[in-house]
Amino acid sequence: MKLSDAKIGDMVLGFFALSQCELIPFTGGVRLQLEFRDASGKVPGVMWNEEAEMAYQQLRTAEVVKIKALLSSYKGTPQLQIEKIRPAKAEEYDLTELxxxxxxxxxxxxxxxxxxxxxxxxxxxxxxxxxxxxxxxxxxxxxxxxxxxxxxxxxxxxxxxxxxxxxxxxxxxxxxxxxxxxxxxxxxxxxxxxxxxxxxxxxxxxxxxxxxxxxxxxxxxxxxxxxxxxxxxxxxxxxxxxxxxxxxxxxxxxxxxxxxxxxxxxxxxxxxxxxxxxxxxxxxRIRNKPENERQEFSEWVNLLGTYLYLGRKEPAEDPSKG
Missing domain, CATH: 1.10.3210 (Hypothetical protein af1432)
Incomplete structure (x- = not known):
């Protein structure tokens, strides 16, 4: 399954590039902040406390991992709740596909x-x-x-x-x-x-x-x-x-x-x-970002020294109304 195809509530199983692996302390414990990527995009993931510390020792040098995780939503953003995770073996994946x-x-x-x-x-x-x-x-x-x-x-x-x-x-x-x-x-x-x-x-x-x-x-x-x-x-x-x-x-x-x-x-x-x-x-690439689909202007673009005018894309009218 591609990350871009996953919906909230889906169980995600597969090999993904690991682009972030950071153990973060907080009051009462630690969390492992992860980020997974494939050719279609990226999604953050998280683990907590003892499981997080054990996983961190295994994953901190890993480039690609195999995961089983539930795609949930945190503050309106997709996030993977990790159930199983391990470093992938080199023969199990092709990095160029990720x-x-x-x-x-x-x-x-x-x-x-x-x-x-x-x-x-x-x-x-x-x-x-x-x-x-x-x-x-x-x-x-x-x-x-x-x-x-x-x-x-x-x-x-x-x-x-x-x-x-x-x-x-x-x-x-x-x-x-x-x-x-x-x-x-x-x-x-x-x-x-x-x-x-x-x-x-x-x-x-x-x-x-x-x-x-x-x-x-x-x-x-x-x-x-x-x-x-x-x-x-x-x-x-x-x-x-x-x-x-x-x-x-x-x-x-x-x-x-x-x-x-x-x-x-x-x-x-x-x-x-x-x-x-x-x-x-x-x-x-800026114009085609999903988050810019209905924006009149992009966020500030350092490369261009300006806000890029995108033209507001109005949502299609609902034919059942009016």
């Missing part, structure tokens, strides 16, 4: 990336892109990790989906502004977030790695891309240097954590289409 994922399949994304690479006309840039994305240490992660953990494309295959979307935009922009170097813009779109393969981790939740927090994906991506360019003997090529600059500058401004700011047309284009694709994905 996390949200792109609507585009792995096969679709791989095929589209291959087609976009064929549009790159510069031989050395194409060689570099192929070399990076065929690296067995890179390719599986490139097509698995999210593009973020909160605002945009925060789901499995999100990085590849975001990169493909940007590369498609790049093709259109280069058709309109024919003087742009199409090879640079397409390659920049496909590789701009390359460092996220090491910046982000896929576990029971999508989180930042230690390397990601210490160095950031732009530096990680630059170093990875440059190491491949050195291996191919093309690191001193002017267009390769421009591509490396685009990876470092694609967030546009130093106050947005970019080590350097865009210095030529293709770098600016990459920054603009990254802003467009990431923000439209974030807006779409």
């Amino acid at each position: 996390l949200p994922a792109s609507e585009s399949s792995l096969e679709e994304l791989e095929q589209t990336v291959s087609e976009l690479i064929e549009l790159i006309e510069d031989a050395e840039i194409k060689n570099l892109v192929n070399d990076v994305l065929s690296d067995p240490q890179v390719r599986p992660r490139y097509f698995e990790v999210p593009a973020g953990t909160r605002w945009h494309h925060p789901y499995l295959r999100g990085l590849a989906e975001h990169s493909v979307s940007m590369a498609r935009l790049a093709v259109k922009v280069c058709e309109h502004y024919a003087y742009l170097d199409k090879s640079l813009v397409i390659a920049g779109a496909l590789l701009h977030d390359l460092g996220k393969i090491d910046e982000l981790t896929v576990g029971s939740t999508l989180e930042y790695s230690s390397e990601g927090r210490l160095f950031g994906h732009m530096v990680i991506g630059y170093e990875l891309l440059r190491s491949h360019a050195i291996k191919l003997g093309i690191a001193d090529d002017v267009n390769i240097k421009k591509l490396l600059h685009m990876v470092l500058s694609h967030q546009g401004k130093k106050e947005y954590s970019a080590p350097v700011e865009p210095a030529f047309e293709e770098a600016f284009v990459l920054y603009f289409i990254d802003e467009l694709d990431s923000k439209l994905n974030a807006i779409s």
Whole structure:
């Protein structure tokens, strides 16, 4: 049973990612505050006193658990009352089935990336892109990790989906502004977030790695891309240097954590289409949240610096009335 399908009063039995496990003291005892996730959503859970303490010792390092629980309501919010719970064995579940994922399949994304690479006309840039994305240490992660953990494309295959979307935009922009170097813009779109393969981790939740927090994906991506360019003997090529600059500058401004700011047309284009694709994905996700179904405005959105106007959706009229 998916969490989103469960109704109040249902008994829920199955494997779920455990994204919170916190033992909280209160007057008279302790409670174990839990949060369970699958690809459809998340639901909090709770256990009390001796059972809570015993379960905590078993669960504090668990990523996935098997539960039997009654779905109840607490202050109007669904909550699982745990009857049985244990850590799951690795062979009992597929973690990728318990996390949200792109609507585009792995096969679709791989095929589209291959087609976009064929549009790159510069031989050395194409060689570099192929070399990076065929690296067995890179390719599986490139097509698995999210593009973020909160605002945009925060789901499995999100990085590849975001990169493909940007590369498609790049093709259109280069058709309109024919003087742009199409090879640079397409390659920049496909590789701009390359460092996220090491910046982000896929576990029971999508989180930042230690390397990601210490160095950031732009530096990680630059170093990875440059190491491949050195291996191919093309690191001193002017267009390769421009591509490396685009990876470092694609967030546009130093106050947005970019080590350097865009210095030529293709770098600016990459920054603009990254802003467009990431923000439209974030807006779409905010608009489609169930809690916003009948709201005129969203809550304050830090990413946008505003309340997003959603347009009030009036409930359908009851034909039995009036």
